[in-house]
Amino acid sequence: MRVLFNVSPGLDHVYPALGLAWALRTAGHQVAVATTGVSVQAAVGAGLTAYDVAPGADFSKIFPKKGTPEERAAAMRARGAEITVSEETPDFILQKFGEINDLMADRTLEFARNWRPDLVVYSRLQGTALLTARALGIPAVENGYSFLREGNLPGRLLPHLAPTFERLGVPLELPTVQPVYFAPEELMRGEGQGWTMRFVPHHGGGVLPxxxxxxxxxxxxxxxxxxxxxxxxxxxxxxxxxxxxxxxxxxxxxxxxxxxxxxxxxxxxxxxxxxxxxxxxxxxxxxxxxxxxxxxxxxxxxxxxxxxxxxxxxxxxxxxxxxxxxxxxxxxxxxxxxxxxxxxxxxxxxxxxxxxxxxxxxxxxxxxxxxxxxxxxxxxxxxx
CATH class of the missing domain: 3.40.50.2000 (Glycogen Phosphorylase B;)
Incomplete structure (x- = not known):
């Protein structure tokens, strides 16, 4: 089986996926990681094959630093308060990740069509996986990296991906999506159904001082x-x-x-x-x-x-x-x-x-x- 891991740029997105990636490799399956930014070298450092789907992309324009550290901290706290009450990812974040996904979509889909995976595993906000799975007619597995169950997350993310789906000629529809949570049911929050898997902590390798x-x-x-x-x-x-x-x-x-x-x-x-x-x-x-x-x-x-x-x-x-x-x-x-x-x-x-x-x-x-x-x-x- 060929499994494509489609991961957002960020160590907090790629590290939680590596336990499952290596379980598949150990079982004899082929794994490739389609990502960009720091996640490329993180995947390579974990011994996996990676493909940079947005080389040179400037994601700082999507999340620009505005104001002083104190003002930015206040904005972080405000969004945190919203998530705590709603137990949902805010639309503001979905919109931003829609922009990130658009920068990653072309090369992700092109690579997937050439590599021909049987399954795509993705970090929660990586909508290019939904696009790719729909285009290829394969299932998508949402790899959890938070304590939130959001059964409606793929559906809420889809409208923010609409311009990208249209541009690449893919019907604006969800593929089969199977969530996998990284903690036992009693520790999870929010609404949704999924499979539970033990988390394998990974933060990169290094030489001990x-x-x-x-x-x-x-x-x-x-x-x-x-x-x-x-x-x-x-x-x-x-x-x-x-x-x-x-x-x-x-x-x-x-x-x-x-x-x-x-x-x-x-x-x-x-x-x-x-x-x-x-x-x-x-x-x-x-x-x-x-x-x-x-x-x-x-x-x-x-x-x-x-x-x-x-x-x-x-x-x-x-x-x-x-x-x-x-x-x-x-x-x-x-x-x-x-x-x-x-x-x-x-x-x-x-x-x-x-x-x-x-x-x-x-x-x-x-x-x-x-x-x-x-x-x-x-x-x-x-x-x-």
């Missing part, structure tokens, strides 16, 4: 904001977190990536270790706690590792994810200014918190993995 390979000398907490928040809202809000950490007998690993300006944070406490790009899956096995932005992938990867969490939602679906952390009893849902030394101590010392995190990790580990999904996908594609 000496300090991470050696035994740690005291409890370790990582502070991260994912791949989107630092570039949009900056990192200044973390000053209160670092102030709370100062003087604690805890190592604070500040993992904000290679291109982030730390100057707004001012002098760092002696127990804070700033690091460049370090795959989260390398850090998690060594951690006693994690402070993060409430991203779905970060939340679930931390849950799989049994690490207590402190989620500080910034936007998008972050408040939904932070609420899951809190209601599952595996951590806290707080804003940066609410974080105190006592909160950070509880993150690494509270035994009920640690027991709940361990129990959730055991529950997640018992869920059917991507390998169990492969026979169902073969049947869906109608391939012998």
């Amino acid at each position: 000496e300090w991470l390979a050696a035994p740690k000398e005291r409890p370790r907490i990582v502070v991260t904001l994912g791949t989107i928040v630092p570039g949009v809202a900056g990192v200044g809000s973390l000053r209160s977190v670092l102030d709370a950490a100062e003087g604690l007998d805890t190592e604070i690993v500040l993992a904000l990536g290679d291109q982030v300006d730390l100057e707004p944070l001012g002098p760092l406490p002696a127990n804070v270790r700033p690091v460049g790009w370090t795959p989260l899956n390398s850090l998690l096995p060594t951690l006693d706690g994690i402070v993060h932005h409430g991203g779905a992938g970060t939340t679930l990867a931390s849950a799989h590792a049994g690490v207590p969490q402190l989620a500080m939602p910034y936007g998008s679906d972050n408040w939904i994810n932070a609420g899951i952390v809190e209601t599952a009893g595996v951590g806290f849902n707080l804003q940066p200014e609410e974080i105190t030394p006592a909160v950070l101590r509880a993150l690494v010392e509270d035994q009920p918190l640690r027991k709940a995190a361990t129990a959730l990790a055991e529950n997640l580990a018992a869920q059917p993995g991507p390998d169990a999904m492969v026979p169902r996908l073969v049947e869906l594609a109608g391939v012998r």
Whole structure:
């Protein structure tokens, strides 16, 4: 069977798809990834064949930076509040991804017609997969990367793809769409029916630095904001977190990536270790706690590792994810200014918190993995 993975540009879109991609490869099926931007090298780095469907495209024009980091953070929070109430992706985001999809559509469809997949697996907002599946008469599998079930999402996305469908001569109709969720039913929110698959956390490969390979000398907490928040809202809000950490007998690993300006944070406490790009899956096995932005992938990867969490939602679906952390009893849902030394101590010392995190990790580990999904996908594609 040939399976085309059609993924939006962004690490938070491609990484959640890699577990299923490699389950298919291990079972002997052919896999190719049609994507663009940073997702191309991420797929190649995971050992997969990738095709850049929008080389040179400037997506910053679709999501331009306007105003100060504080103003952009306020806009993120406003959209996050809307998603939290509606439990749906806003039309504003669907419209923006309609523009992204239009830039990726021509080469995606051309490649698919040449490569002739039996099935297309796509990240939730990658409407070129709907177009391609309809044009080729094959099923599409929506690969989940959030805790939201949105059974009506393909239908709501379709009108925003109408000009692209018309331009490429494809009837404006949905193909067969099968959602696959990345978390157990009890952790999902929203409305919809789909198959559930165990998440396989992946954040890229890398060479372990000496300090991470050696035994740690005291409890370790990582502070991260994912791949989107630092570039949009900056990192200044973390000053209160670092102030709370100062003087604690805890190592604070500040993992904000290679291109982030730390100057707004001012002098760092002696127990804070700033690091460049370090795959989260390398850090998690060594951690006693994690402070993060409430991203779905970060939340679930931390849950799989049994690490207590402190989620500080910034936007998008972050408040939904932070609420899951809190209601599952595996951590806290707080804003940066609410974080105190006592909160950070509880993150690494509270035994009920640690027991709940361990129990959730055991529950997640018992869920059917991507390998169990492969026979169902073969049947869906109608391939012998």
